[in-house]
Every structure is written in C-alpha cells, then in structure tokens.
Amino acid sequence: MTDQTLDQADGTASLDSELGPTGRPHREFPEPAALRSHGPARIIALCNQKGGVGKTTTSINLGAALAEYGRRVLAIDFDPQGALSAGLGVQSHDVTTIYDLLLSRQLDPIDAIQKSSVEGLDVIPANIDLSAAEVHLVNEVAREQILAGVLKRVAPLYDVILIDCQPSLGLLTVNALTAAHGVVIPLECEYFALRGVALLIETIDKVRDRLNPAIQLDGILATMYDARTLHSREVLERVIGAFGDDVLETVITRTVKFPDATVAAVPITEFAPEHQASKAYRQLARELVFRGAVA
Template sequence: MISIAIANQKGGVGKTTSAINLATAFAASGWRTLLIDLDPQGNASTGVGVSAASREMSSYDLLLGDAPLGDCVMQTTIPGLSLVPATVDLSGAEVELVSITDRTHRLRRALSSAQNAYEICFIDCPPSLGLLTLNALTAADTVLVPLQCEFFALEGLSQLLQTVERVQQRFNSELGIIGVALTMFDRRNRLTDQVSDDVRSCLGKLVFNTEIPRNVRLSEAPSHGLPALIYDQHCTGSRAYLALARELISRLPENRKAA
C-alpha cells in the first residue's frame, strides 16, 4: 500500500477537496483505496456522504489504540473507496497523545495491518503542524501539498518543507514529497500567474503541471455529500482532478501504476 499525506498547515487551500476527489478518481480506476480523515472538522467524511451520526468508530479510536483499523473502516457508497472517518473527539487527541511515548508513530503502527488490504491510502491532514499531522507524515510514504495561488501561501510552504525535512531526520527517513498542486487557480487574477511562476521557478518539476481552477461545482459538491467527480464529472474542477490523478499515478513507482 502506498500512503500519501495531503498536508499544508494553512487552511482553505483545498486539502480536503483534493483528498476526496483524488481518492474517488483512484477508486474509479480500480485501485483499492482507503481515505483517512485526520481533521477534527470531519469534512472529508461528510464529503463522501458519511454523516456524523453514522460514525461509530473513527480515526480518534485508531490513534488512541481503542480499536484496530478493521473496526474503524467504513464502506462508502463509492465503489472501491473505504473511509476511516473523523469525529469531534479527534480535537482532544493532540492533548491525549502528548503523554504517550510513541505518540508520533500511532498511525503508522495502526496502518501496518492494512498493507495488503488496500493499494493506496490518502490521509487528509488538519490545517496545522501538530501531532495529528506528524502522525500522518510519519505513516506516509510521500506528501502531496495543495498550494493556493496567493502570496501568503508561499510563506507557509517553506515552513511545511522544513517540517517534512525534520520528520525525515527524526521519524521517517523514507518520506518524500511527490508534488505540489496549485489550487484555486484563477487566470483572471494577475497574482495567480505570478505566484505560479514563482513556485515553478523555485520547485521546478516538483510542481504538478495540472492546475485546479476556482470552480463553483467544486464548492457545491460537499453540501450534497458527494465528491465533485460524482456530483458533476464534466465540470472544469472534476476534469482537473482527473488530470491530476493521472499525473499523480505517473509519479508513483513503476510497478504500482494503474492501467
């Protein structure tokens, strides 16, 4: 199983939207896909149609060791896509994990039992660099960074890159960055092109060619409990995420590419 953490400590950059739609795209391509919601807001869970009332076990129980992975996984209505949902209990996990000796490796150990059950796992991280995100980075093989095309996003990116480097040194030497995805792209805004040019000049081929546009249908889809790829597969946002999924697959190890 390949584990991909979708992380950026800045909120509102498209992490959850990216996690939902990439997971859906991979599941639709025949990959046995697991989506883990590590954000206490639980938006990724809601975005794939799992209501708060139906979440008996969650990523909170998984991290605290109260339940094994198999008990926390729920099947979604999307064929091939399984979910470990989040509940509000997760907001207290940061405090509870502080007193545990292996607090940064809880998710990694929990996922060790799933290596043959799923082919790919997407981890939707909260908008912070606390213990929840550290658990995701320690458990992941690689990181995908959604980056909103605005000036302040560049400052947050450098901080995230430093965090990834520290995680590599202390907790997960195999961790890499598979790419940076430019989100909320608006050609009508000159700043968008400037930020895009700056990011590409600094990071080069690390930046995905695909740009995710600002799109009303992307914003509407979660209120219907659906990924945009199902809500409106022909909208520009959905087409962009399909293109991003294909580009992501091309960056995975050769022997793990989908047909």
C-alpha cells in the same frame, strides 16, 4: 517547442506545443493500466498548515478519481472538523473513528472503515473528538508513530491511503508524516499560502531526518487557480521558480461546483463528471500514477 507525440502504449505521456498554466508544454498523461493485484498501500499525506487551500477537496476527489481507475483507496479523515467525512456522506458520530483507533490498540481498524458512494473508495471518519488526541498522546511512548501502527494493519487491503491532515504542524500532522511514504502539498494560488510552504518543507525534512527516512515530496499541487487574475498567475510562476519539477503539472482551477458537490456529499467526479474540475482531478490521478507516487 514543436509538436511532439510520445507513444502512450509504453506508459509515456503525449506532449503538444500548447503551454499549460505551469508554463510547461501541456501533457496528457496516459490512463493507468489495470492492476493485477492489490496492496500493500502507498500512504500519501495531503498536508498544508494553512487552512482553506483545498486539502479536503483534493483528498475526496483524488480518491474518487483513483477509484475510477480501479485503485482501492482508503481516505483517512485526520482533521477534527470532519470535513472529509461530511464531504463523502459517511457517519462520523456514534461510530468508531480515527480518534478511537489512536487511543486503543485493541480496536480493529477494519471495524472503523465505511464505504462511500464511490465504488473502491472507503473512509475512516473523524469528528471533533480528534481535537483532544494531541493531549492524550503527548505522554505516549513513540507518540509520533501511533498512526503508522494503525495504518499498517489495513495497508494490505488497499493500493493507496490518503490522509487528509488538519491545518497545523502539530502532533497529529507529524503522525501523518511519519506514517506516509509521500506528501502532496495543496497550495492555493494566493500570496499568503505561498509563504508557509518553505516552513512545511522544513518540517518534512525534520521528519525525514528523525522519524521517517523514506518520506518523499510527491508534489506541490496548485489549487484555486484563476487564470483571469494576475495575482494567481504570478503566484504560480513564483512557486514554479522556487520548486521547479516538484510542482505538479496538473492545476486545479477555482469553481463553484466544488461547494455544490460538498453540499451533495459526493465527489465532483460523481456530481458533475464532465466538468473541467472533474477532468482535472482525473488528470491529477493519472499524473501521480505516471510519476510513480501511486501504483
């Protein structure tokens, strides 16, 4: 493909002849315009029933990148392991958590919101208590819609709400999908991670048919990519062959900086702002705005 430049001032992206990891021409997405007003939030669930694929890392760093671009972001820790809460350095014990909000409609969700070290990025934390939520909710009326009711009360305050789901397709994940407008699927560039994507998309389709007709697939995000290995390249190639334009152009590469940032309890965009991984998450934020998944 010959070099081509599109005017970024009108919201289009610039293309060049260099191919990115996805095999498509590398594209620089424009910096989002400032928002004149805030809310109501678009809710995005970060979901994959396989663990260790980068859901929490993406929730933290995408949230931080969007906040850098002036978006008001609320991150919901919806995993009993509480990794998102720990990764952003917020208190998750002896405070109001998402578990408390699910069980009591008398509680005000605003009282559970904590500020992170990143301006514009807030958190509702979780801890191991959340593992008991499915047992408590199983006999509730409209049990799949409890989270949606909670988030409806805080959505006017934010531009985007990110739900960091647990690695499961149980009732909590169905709650997240019922509450969400869109889904981002972080997918590790590894064969066993690839096998479960079709099942997850089938679950999203069922939720769309039965509970939430408005839900959309915002994109599949390739994570932990290592261009040096044939396996990573082949898996990414197969994902693009199967899902086409549903695969986001941004690719998150594997780096030791992610665990270092986790230990420091800050996003990588704050821990190592000039690192390639930080630039990748800013590119992801710009791509999602460009695609219309975020205001």
